[in-house]
Amino acid sequence: MLEVGKKAPDFSLFTTPDQQIELNQLKGKRVILAFYPADWSPVCGDQMSLYNEMLKFFHKQNAELIGISVDSKWCHLAFSRDRNLHFPLLSDFEPKGAVSKLYGVYDDKTGECKRALYVLDEEGYVRWKYLSPVGVNPGADGIMDALDEMNSKK
Amino acid sequence: MSKLRPEVTGNDHIQGNVNAPVELVEYGDYECPHCGRAYPVIKKIQKKMGDNLKFVFRNFPLSEVHPDARMAATAAEAADAQGKFWEMHDIIFENQRSLNYEDLMGYAESLGLDMDQFEKDFNSRKYSDRVDEDFESGLRSGVNGTPGFFVNGEKYNGIWEDTELLHFLQSKVHAQQHEHH
Numbered sequence: 001m002l003e004v005g006k007k008a009p010d011f012s013l014f015t016t017p018d019q020q021i022e023l024n025q026l027k028g029k030r031v032i033l034a035f036y037p038a039d040w041s042p043v044c045g046d047q048m049s050l051y052n053e054m055l056k057f058f059h060k061q062n063a064e065l066i067g068i069s070v071d072s073k074w075c076h077l078a079f080s081r082d083r084n085l086h087f088p089l090l091s092d093f094e095p096k097g098a099v100s101k102l103y104g105v106y107d108d109k110t111g112e113c114k115r116a117l118y119v120l121d122e123e124g125y126v127r128w129k130y131l132s133p134v135g136v137n138p139g140a141d142g143i144m145d146a147l148d149e150m151n152s153k154k
Numbered sequence: 155m156s157k158l159r160p161e162v163t164g165n166d167h168i169q170g171n172v173n174a175p176v177e178l179v180e181y182g183d184y185e186c187p188h189c190g191r192a193y194p195v196i197k198k199i200q201k202k203m204g205d206n207l208k209f210v211f212r213n214f215p216l217s218e219v220h221p222d223a224r225m226a227a228t229a230a231e232a233a234d235a236q237g238k239f240w241e242m243h244d245i246i247f248e249n250q251r252s253l254n255y256e257d258l259m260g261y262a263e264s265l266g267l268d269m270d271q272f273e274k275d276f277n278s279r280k281y282s283d284r285v286d287e288d289f290e291s292g293l294r295s296g297v298n299g300t301p302g303f304f305v306n307g308e309k310y311n312g313i314w315e316d317t318e319l320l321h322f323l324q325s326k327v328h329a330q331q332h333e334h335h
Contacts, residue, residue: 046299047298049216049219050299052218053218057293083218085218086218137298138298139156139296140296141156141296142296144293
């Protein structure tokens with residue numbers, strides 16, 4: 001994974017069938033990157049559903065949440081609608097896993113993203129990272145603590 | 155290791171012996187089917203453990219997947235204003251599939267609550283804020299799904315079905331008894 005203090009590399013990925021999100025466009029906001037193995041699998045579903053409930057906590061901290069997996073944009077669309085998600089899911093689909101590899105969270109054996117979290121500051125520097133066991137939903141306490149700590153260091 | 159934050163206080167909904175050697179906290183969602191299955195399991199555990207257990211319930215409604223869960227949680231909090239939190243908690247879990255506004259009003263009425271007062275409390279911010287505070291404390295404690303259990307302040311990641319949780323809690327009682335002798 002990228003080290004804390006490193007500049008997070010820019011990327012641009014599809015979030016809907018006709019819309020891309022570029023990381024650099026989010027400058028001025030904190031960004032939570034949640035890499036996860038796959039749409040529809042039980043643990044990811046729970047993890048994304050949990051984060052979906054706490055967007056207001058993230059927004060209060062000037063943070064935007066972004067989910068990233070290697071699923072296609074059409075898959076994300078269906079998953080997002082099914083779970084009523086209110087944050088973007090990005091599709092690291094072509095070339096497959098390119099962004100995940102850049103962030104050191106691609107699993108070559110499964111061909112999926114690992115379950116990993118990054119918190120970036122307003123300038124796009126890594127301030128916190130966490131790699132979770134693939135079958136464990138990491139919850140949100142680590143992210144919340146990281147955001148709080150960033151406030152206290154301001 | 156995720157820890158319970160904040161610790162249990164007098165503001166919590168507590169059942170059983172407040173000085174018990176073992177404290178079990180559940181973060182629950184009234185509309186969640188797993189919590190519904192956990193409900194009788196907890197009842198059984200409480201019966202078996204008696205004075206050795208303090209049980210605490212905190213709200214963790216996942217509103218996007220369970221649209222009536224937060225409203226149900228608010229109803230139980232509003233019932234608390236008339237001293238009937240646990241009665242409402244029980245009746246809601248026993249009727250998990252019927253949690254719309256009229257259903258909840260019906261449960262309140264069946265418990266003999268002062269309905270004017272209940273409706274006022276139910277619609278006031280005070281009790282829905284309480285639900286949101288519980289939810290935030292759950293997030294900070296590392297709850298990652300419901301039901302989320304904490305035993306003596308530490309997250310319990312084991313199985314809660316059948317007798318696994320009971321045995322774990324009983325082992326905690328034994329461990330404490332050893333410390334004291």
